Amino acid sequence: MDKVRFKLRRWDPERKTYQTSEYEIPVRRGMTVLDGLIWIKENIDRTVSYRASCRMGLCGSCGMVINGKPMLACETQILHLESNNVTVEPLYNYEPIKDLVADFHQFFEKQRTIKPYLIREDVEEQINPTREYIQSPEEWNLYIQFAMCITCGLCYSACPTTATDPKYLGPQALMNLYRFFADSRDQAEHLRLEIADQVDGVWGCHLATGCSEVCPKGVDPALAIQLLRKELLKRSLKLYRGKKISELAPPLPPRNKSPYRAFGEAPEFTIEKAEEKAREFNILKDDRVR
Amino acid sequence: MGEKEGRRGILGWIFPITNLERLLYTLHRITGIGLTLYLFIHIYETSMRMYGYETWTATAEFLENPLFHFGLLLVVLAALFHGANGIRLILQELGLIAPKPTQPVYPYRKYHRDRKIWMTTILMLILGAGVAVFALRDFLILLGVM
Numbered sequence: 001m002d003k004v005r006f007k008l009r010r011w012d013p014e015r016k017t018y019q020t021s022e023y024e025i026p027v028r029r030g031m032t033v034l035d036g037l038i039w040i041k042e043n044i045d046r047t048v049s050y051r052a053s054c055r056m057g058l059c060g061s062c063g064m065v066i067n068g069k070p071m072l073a074c075e076t077q078i079l080h081l082e083s084n085n086v087t088v089e090p091l092y093n094y095e096p097i098k099d100l101v102a103d104f105h106q107f108f109e110k111q112r113t114i115k116p117y118l119i120r121e122d123v124e125e126q127i128n129p130t131r132e133y134i135q136s137p138e139e140w141n142l143y144i145q146f147a148m149c150i151t152c153g154l155c156y157s158a159c160p161t162t163a164t165d166p167k168y169l170g171p172q173a174l175m176n177l178y179r180f181f182a183d184s185r186d187q188a189e190h191l192r193l194e195i196a197d198q199v200d201g202v203w204g205c206h207l208a209t210g211c212s213e214v215c216p217k218g219v220d221p222a223l224a225i226q227l228l229r230k231e232l233l234k235r236s237l238k239l240y241r242g243k244k245i246s247e248l249a250p251p252l253p254p255r256n257k258s259p260y261r262a263f264g265e266a267p268e269f270t271i272e273k274a275e276e277k278a279r280e281f282n283i284l285k286d287d288r289v290r
Numbered sequence: 291m292g293e294k295e296g297r298r299g300i301l302g303w304i305f306p307i308t309n310l311e312r313l314l315y316t317l318h319r320i321t322g323i324g325l326t327l328y329l330f331i332h333i334y335e336t337s338m339r340m341y342g343y344e345t346w347t348a349t350a351e352f353l354e355n356p357l358f359h360f361g362l363l364l365v366v367l368a369a370l371f372h373g374a375n376g377i378r379l380i381l382q383e384l385g386l387i388a389p390k391p392t393q394p395v396y397p398y399r400k401y402h403r404d405r406k407i408w409m410t411t412i413l414m415l416i417l418g419a420g421v422a423v424f425a426l427r428d429f430l431i432l433l434g435v436m
């Protein structure tokens with residue numbers, strides 16, 4: 001079993017400084033950085049704080065900076081780092097709470113400003129839905145990549161604009177904005193372009209693309225921002241034609257006109273009729289059904 | 291700029307270096323600031339002409355040495371990089387060569403460059419490097435090496 005040295009850059013909220021703690025831990029194949037942190041907490045130092053939940057890359061809780069790169073601790077295998085020293089820091093560009101735990105207040109505050117929900121004119125239908133909205137696979141493809149986000153916040157840690165500009169909306173919020181803009185069920189396209197068209201909106205991006213590189217879900221926020229800019233460019237050249245909006249699915253036909261009977265009424269079933277049919281097709285051996 | 295609200299400050303302009311574009315971003319910013327600085331120095335230098343012919347020739351003679359020639363070479367290289375990369379940025383940042391979104395499939399890929407983006411990046415880097423060869427040649431001629 002290999003030994004690996006974990007160096008944790010821990011935020012001390014009382015003294016308001018960082019301090020480094022080092023631990024040597026035994027590593028097996030398949031062990032993740034999160035497993036390492038759990039091992040430290042269970043066997044060496046119970047004061048270590050970190051945030052984690054699902055341990056399988058779905059909840060987006062365990063984002064940390066591991067050996068200088070923002071990553072999910074649960075998806076990073078220690079031996080894949082190919083180093084005997086593993087440095088773990090809290091996510092960059094977030095206010096630290098304690099040790100490796102970062103404060104996501106601003107992150108979610110920014111996401112809230114872009115109105116991350118479907119906005120429609122048929123409000124009554126939204127509150128008391130009667131039917132679904134129709135969306136083709138092609139329309140789904142326009143935004144599904146951006147709906148994969150797990151709000152882990154790694155992208156903000158890699159973003160150079162976020163590093164110095166507190167007001168910049170940032171990769172996740174802008175990507176999420178495009179996700180709703182491109183959804184054919186959403187009708188607030190003009191409002192969404194308005195929100196994007198700010199200095200602290202898409203124009204704050206300098207295409208460093210670190211966000212897309214570190215994203216654990218292949219979401220590509222940099223692409224979403226470029227696509228938003230393309231729409232803004234079209235709009236300023238008066239070439240923006242609007243997008244296709246999903247309609248409500250038509251009501252189902254009444255029960256007795258169910259689509260299963262589209263080819264005429266089904267014949268009433270009786271044993272006699274069945275016997276007659278069977279005889280017709282010559283599948284009855286002894287002239288009897290029962 | 292310190293670590294206000296946990297922000298990395300100017301250090302975050304440079305690190306983490308995750309991929310090619312992230313590095314190009316840093317270089318673009320450094321060369322942009324460098325060129326602006328040079329612009330002011332250049333205006334100051336040429337303003338010496340206002341103080342008459344003698345001052346102007348003295349300035350020109352003062353600047354006529356390998357150190358300043360090397361500085362000028364750096365300015366030319368910075369301008370070439372900044373210009374070529376700037377054209378790539380304009381094309382890419384306005385979404386003019388943006389690929390279509392795709393459904394991510396495990397294992398999720400890193401920042402995705404499709405063929406258009408690769409072609410533009412490589413073309414611009416070649417363009418910059420190509421002209422840089424001439425700048426280098428002129429520098430060597432100035433030094434009397436060539």
Ligand code: HEM
Pocket residue numbers: 205206207318319320321322323325326329372373374376377379380383
């Ligand atoms: C061929 C000529 C040039 C082109 C195509 C060009 C292109 C660009 C572009 C596209 C940007 C924005 C990059 C971003 O989004 O981060 C930029 C930034 C900048 N440029 Fe230029 N540029 C050129 C020449 C110059 C010159 C001659 C100077 C200096 C006098 C200069 C100084 C700057 C500065 C200071 C920035 C801001 C840097 C930053 O925000 O990272 N540029 N340039």
Ligand code: SF4
Pocket residue numbers: 148149150151152153154155156171172175211214215216217218219220221
């Ligand atoms: S876009 Fe990617 S990196 Fe950013 S929060 Fe969503 S999943 Fe995380």
